[in-house]
Amino acid sequence: MKSWKNTLMGITAGATIALSAGASQAVEIEYWQYFFEARVNAIDTLIEKFEAENPDITVNQTTFPYADYRTKVAAAIPAGEGPDVVQLFYGWLNDYVEAELISPLPVDAFPPEQIRAEFFPMVQAMEKDGQYMALPTAVRSLALFYNTRLFEEAGIDGPPKTLDELIETAAALTKTDAAGNITQVGITTGMNAQDHHWVREVLIRQFGGDPYTGDYQTVTYNDDAGAAALQWYSDLQNKHGVTQAGFMDEPQAAFKAGRAGMHIDGSFRIGALNKTRGLKWGVAELPAGPDGTQSNYSSYWVNAVTTKAEGEKEAAALKFLAFITSDEAMQIWLDTVGELPAKPSAGLTDANRADPVFGPFISGLAYAKTTIFANESGQRQVLMDAMQRILLEGETPENAIGIAAAEEQAILDGYYK
Amino acid sequence: MNWYRKLSIKQKQVVWAWSFLAIPVLFYTVIRFYPTFGAIVLSFQNWNLLGAKTWAGLENYQRLVADPVFWKVFSNTFIYLLLGTPISLVISFVIAYHLDKVNFLHATIRAMYFLPFMTSAVAMAWLWRWFYQPVPIGLFNNILSSLGISQFPFLNSTFWALPSVLAPAVWAGLGFQIIIFMAGLRSIPQSYYEAAQIDGVGPWTILREITLPLLKPTIVFLVVFSSIGFLRIFDQVFNMTTNDPGGPLNSTKPLVLMIYDTAFNAFNMGYAAAQTVVLFTILLIVSLLQLYVMRER
Numbered sequence: 001m002k003s004w005k006n007t008l009m010g011i012t013a014g015a016t017i018a019l020s021a022g023a024s025q026a027v028e029i030e031y032w033q034y035f036f037e038a039r040v041n042a043i044d045t046l047i048e049k050f051e052a053e054n055p056d057i058t059v060n061q062t063t064f065p066y067a068d069y070r071t072k073v074a075a076a077i078p079a080g081e082g083p084d085v086v087q088l089f090y091g092w093l094n095d096y097v098e099a100e101l102i103s104p105l106p107v108d109a110f111p112p113e114q115i116r117a118e119f120f121p122m123v124q125a126m127e128k129d130g131q132y133m134a135l136p137t138a139v140r141s142l143a144l145f146y147n148t149r150l151f152e153e154a155g156i157d158g159p160p161k162t163l164d165e166l167i168e169t170a171a172a173l174t175k176t177d178a179a180g181n182i183t184q185v186g187i188t189t190g191m192n193a194q195d196h197h198w199v200r201e202v203l204i205r206q207f208g209g210d211p212y213t214g215d216y217q218t219v220t221y222n223d224d225a226g227a228a229a230l231q232w233y234s235d236l237q238n239k240h241g242v243t244q245a246g247f248m249d250e251p252q253a254a255f256k257a258g259r260a261g262m263h264i265d266g267s268f269r270i271g272a273l274n275k276t277r278g279l280k281w282g283v284a285e286l287p288a289g290p291d292g293t294q295s296n297y298s299s300y301w302v303n304a305v306t307t308k309a310e311g312e313k314e315a316a317a318l319k320f321l322a323f324i325t326s327d328e329a330m331q332i333w334l335d336t337v338g339e340l341p342a343k344p345s346a347g348l349t350d351a352n353r354a355d356p357v358f359g360p361f362i363s364g365l366a367y368a369k370t371t372i373f374a375n376e377s378g379q380r381q382v383l384m385d386a387m388q389r390i391l392l393e394g395e396t397p398e399n400a401i402g403i404a405a406a407e408e409q410a411i412l413d414g415y416y417k
Numbered sequence: 418m419n420w421y422r423k424l425s426i427k428q429k430q431v432v433w434a435w436s437f438l439a440i441p442v443l444f445y446t447v448i449r450f451y452p453t454f455g456a457i458v459l460s461f462q463n464w465n466l467l468g469a470k471t472w473a474g475l476e477n478y479q480r481l482v483a484d485p486v487f488w489k490v491f492s493n494t495f496i497y498l499l500l501g502t503p504i505s506l507v508i509s510f511v512i513a514y515h516l517d518k519v520n521f522l523h524a525t526i527r528a529m530y531f532l533p534f535m536t537s538a539v540a541m542a543w544l545w546r547w548f549y550q551p552v553p554i555g556l557f558n559n560i561l562s563s564l565g566i567s568q569f570p571f572l573n574s575t576f577w578a579l580p581s582v583l584a585p586a587v588w589a590g591l592g593f594q595i596i597i598f599m600a601g602l603r604s605i606p607q608s609y610y611e612a613a614q615i616d617g618v619g620p621w622t623i624l625r626e627i628t629l630p631l632l633k634p635t636i637v638f639l640v641v642f643s644s645i646g647f648l649r650i651f652d653q654v655f656n657m658t659t660n661d662p663g664g665p666l667n668s669t670k671p672l673v674l675m676i677y678d679t680a681f682n683a684f685n686m687g688y689a690a691a692q693t694v695v696l697f698t699i700l701l702i703v704s705l706l707q708l709y710v711m712r713e714r
Contacts, residue, residue: 070681071681074467075466077467078466078467095467095468096467098468099467099469177562179565181551181562181568182552183552183553190660192660192661246551246660247551248550248553248554249554249660375683377678377682377683378682378683381661384661384664385664385665385667388575388661389666392573393666411683414685
């Protein structure tokens with residue numbers, strides 16, 4: 001009995017010494033992102049590569065469900081309990097910078113001129129007072145997913161290139177039962193998914209308008225273009241009958257189930273669709289407007305170093321951040337997650353452009369706009385309510401867009417005052 | 418421990434009482450009162466969770482009064498209460514009253530009625546959400562359309578969405594209310610009923626003159642309990658309307674969902690705290706009314 005206890009104590013003492021000896025050389029840093037399987041796998045791969053190159057640094061990844069992520073991060077970082085490197089949605093960064101919770105990236109390691117030249121132009125929103133605050137690994141854009149099996153069945157050669165063609169194609173794909181209930185939609189609609197971006201940054205511009213002033217602090221879509229865009233969008237259901245809001249609960253669910261001919265969604269959907277058995281799909285650029293205008297919406301998540309990381313931890317954090325925003329990391333991210341590289345040098349390679357899946361998204365990046373949201377879910381709600389007013393209360397698109405503009409302006413004023 | 422020995426038995430009892438009481442007192446102070454007080458202070462401040470808090474005076478409350486969404490939500494909350502409480506109490510009383518008279522498989526039937534209460538509200542809300550979907554996936558609408566009846570816009574209507582959300586909430590609470598009613602019914606002495614039978618009184622009079630008056634404490638408890646439940650309704654609404662939280666057009670949004678939205682989507686903590694203080698006040702009034710009604714006469 002006694003010898004057993006001695007052995008145990010010996011092991012414990014030995015382990016303690018070994019661990020403390022290790023701790024004095026190695027730096028451990030904490031990386032946070034939300035849970036999305038492909039993203040977690042991508043970061044795991046990157047951490048492995050990074051640790052192989054930097055044996056003295058250990059990176060621990062912690063993830064939270066998407067629904068809690070923003071709150072967890074916002075509660076943990078001010079308390080100093082959070083990560084050293086954190087992934088934030090581009091729209092949240094401003095609040096963190098103002099609260100001085102983010103360390104600006106040092107100019108010598110992250111020269112602003114170089115970043116400006118190398119990254120896609122929308123990343124310039126991350127520059128403040130001559131320093132970059134954070135950098136993305138990947139960017140996302142929208143495209144039109146289409147079900148190739150349903151296209152073949154309806155005898156359609158290819159995806160629509162214009163909005164007019166889209167209505168024709170959707171009509172050919174729509175199916176109804178004997179009572180006139182829609183059982184297969186030509187195109188999914190739902191402001192709750194990506195359609196509010198499509199209306200805001202794409203349709204309004206294609207009908208000749210501008211959704212906001214350049215700084216995104218003033219709503220300017222309350223005009224004929226805004227009303228025309230909303231009219232066109234609501235006509236899909238009200239006039240052409242090729243869609244139904246809330247069909248099969250969620251647009252992506254309808255598309256996944258093979259009950260929708262077309263579906264507008266972001267590049268982040270690729271992974272989930274790849275895993276759907278029996279679904280054959282293709283991707284095309286968003287259809288062009290009546291005058292040929294093309295537009296797209298792009299968003300991204302950035303990596304930032306928090307003020308919690310100091311001294312050698314900060315150095316390690318910066319090293320890791322540089323690694324996960326390198327061309328190599330971007331290609332790994334594209335291959336694992338399906339999100340597009342944030343640098344043209346990594347994204348606009350011939351192989352990526354010719355890729356039947358990534359190609360349309362990457363082409364879309366060239367003319368994409370990035371909305372600067374004050375409160376994305378609030379601003380989404382405004383457009384959602386506008387559609388509900390048209391669909392449920394018979395409001396005209398002119399009035400609906402007017403109410404939406406006033407409501408959204410109130411949100412922006414409340415935030416920027 | 419010398420001082421302890423010098424104490425009288427009475428004093429020793431006091432020491433023991435307080436040492437046991439210290440744990441709940443500490444718990445309530447740290448977990449309940451301190452955050453409550455913090456929320457009240459926060460309602461006079463502006464805070465986005467990240468930066469410093471700044472004093473806002475009565476600004477949050479002024480904004481609340483002027484916010485049409487708040488008044489819509491306020492009335493929704495009371496519609497949940499005014500529809501939910503009476504409907505659920507009447508249904509559960511009727512079931513309990515008749516179940517009390519059933520001897521066949523009594524325990525099994527009682528367990529079946531209690532089952533929904535034990536089910537996770539989230540899982541249940543998602544299941545009902547699927548029931549309510551339009552054709553081709555919704556259960557109810559598929560049945561309707563196979564009978565040749567046109568679809569019913571359960572959640573997709575500003576008028577019907579609230580009752581549609583309320584129905585599963587009422588259903589889920591029934592099990593608990595039935596159990597409490599049955600306990601109340603069982604506690605009424607049989608001698609009253611025997612006396613009534615000897616006097617030849619009809620069942621309707623027995624119900625009105627004996628059962629209901631003697632059930633008063635049970636009824637008051639259930640009214641208060643279910644009122645607080647409906648005033649705080651959240652899970653069902655949030656999970657059944659995640660595509661358009663509290664929608665369509667705020668027609669199902671209760672106060673708690675508005676608080677959640679203001680706090681964790683708009684990150685307007687001060688404004689959310691002001692809404693919380695309003696909810697707290699309503700719940701406090703309901704609880705005080707309970708104490709008033711139940712006081713010993």
